Amino acid sequence: MDSITQAALGASIAGLVAGKTLGRPVLLTGALLATLPDLDVLIDYGTAVANFTQHRGFSHSLFVLAPVSVLLAALLWRWKPEPGFSRWLLLTALVLMTHPLLDTFTSYGTQLFWPMGPPLAISSIFIIDPLYTLPLLAGCIAFLIRPPALPAIAAGLILSTVYLGWSYVAQQVITERVQPALAEAGFADAELLVQPMPFNTVLWRATAITNQQRVEIVTGFLDGDTPLTLEYFPRQPELAEAVSQLPETRRLEWFTKGFLDYKANNGDITATDVRLGIPGTHPFTFILASERDGILTPGNGERAPRPTMNTGALPLLWARTTGAVPVLCLANLTTPATGQEC
Structure with a gap:
């Protein structure tokens, strides 16, 4: 946290x-x-x-x-x-x-x-979640005003702990919701990660990954009967294979449990941790190797520049959390036009 x-x-x-x-x-x-x-x-x-x-x-x-x-x-x-x-x-x-x-x-x-x-x-709570933190801060403020304020401190700890427990229960509910859709799409045996979207436990993101493809689902507790939208992202297993024996690659695979996206950019082969952030704004991308004229040269695990967050999409993210917007395309943080899909 x-x-x-x-x-x-x-x-x-x-x-x-x-x-x-x-x-x-x-x-x-x-x-x-x-x-x-x-x-x-x-x-x-x-x-x-x-x-x-x-x-x-x-x-x-x-x-x-x-x-x-x-x-x-x-x-x-x-x-x-x-x-x-x-x-x-x-x-x-x-x-x-x-x-x-x-x-x-x-x-x-x-x-x-x-x-x-x-x-x-x-993976049941986002790294910053005000609803977990605020009860703790309220208890501490009460202590500073009139120490020792033990009931307020205890109440803050109880509320934050209950909220943490809720996050785990909510994760299981969302997991059960997305599994049938993933099975129907051929991802029944895929590695699955279900985690909350930023700053809340109302809207969730499910990521299923295979060697060939990754699928993302955004769904929440305020969606009503809105059908699930599956958004597909192709993977490049040949790039993963090309750098698979590099120590930095093995370390990343171990740390992320395989939730990596490999890409070739201007001759560099990069790996992005797709667990953290959301597509388009994943903060951790590493340069593993460079390829010139068919020759692969290992890199030093340098971190690529972090992509700029589209702050203009924050109101759209809030609208998706409340259910006012039924679909949010993660690839570009936009809503699809009527009759279109992500």
Whole structure:
């Protein structure tokens, strides 16, 4: 999740655990502790692909955060003996470990059990969702106005947690909705990713992928009886095969579980993570190799420039979320003309 949300979550937990003893400063303590796992973004692992795939790695591992919690609790206890070591340990462990657990609900991928196993991504909540964050911020504001405001802090944590649970239930409902249409279109055995569109859990995006083709469906809870619209995107398996043995390619395939779009642009072969963002504005594209006169030269995993977001499409995205617009074509973020398809 975004830094503001993680800080608000950490501050809320700290306020609930030790707010009576430490007062307002405990919110700052919790917020700072909650930002620690994301400091791995300051590490340069050598290439853009490495930086991308190793973020949320060791610093988000429960195997690392557990002993770090004990160490930090001991240091904080020596600094302020009250509220006692056990309460400090509860605070540090909850704040540090809820950070990667929350991140796991997004689509990016969190290496919760590093160095073992692949990244985990439940993909039921967008990386920024105001309806999750606002209850936490409200509780923290109430604490600042009249500490310790434990009922307000607890209410914020309960509401945000219930909303997180709702996001998972909503994901299962949407999954059941799209599966029959995908099966009818020949994608019954395709890898499927169902995740919310930006900033909400009302409108959802389903992505099914095979070696030859990718299909996208946008559907939401306010659509009524509107039929599902399937939007097709061709894939280029020959490009994927050409760079399949490159270390950077293998790393990306592992990290994204194969949700990559390979393209040839001006002699460069690129791979785009299609899980993040939406078509046309996917933020992570990497240059894997260049091909000149039939000779393939491996690249260094450089990240391609991020495409410009069409802010003029935001009102259309909102209209699609509310159901006012029945179809949104992801390829260009437009609505099709009457009688036409995406």
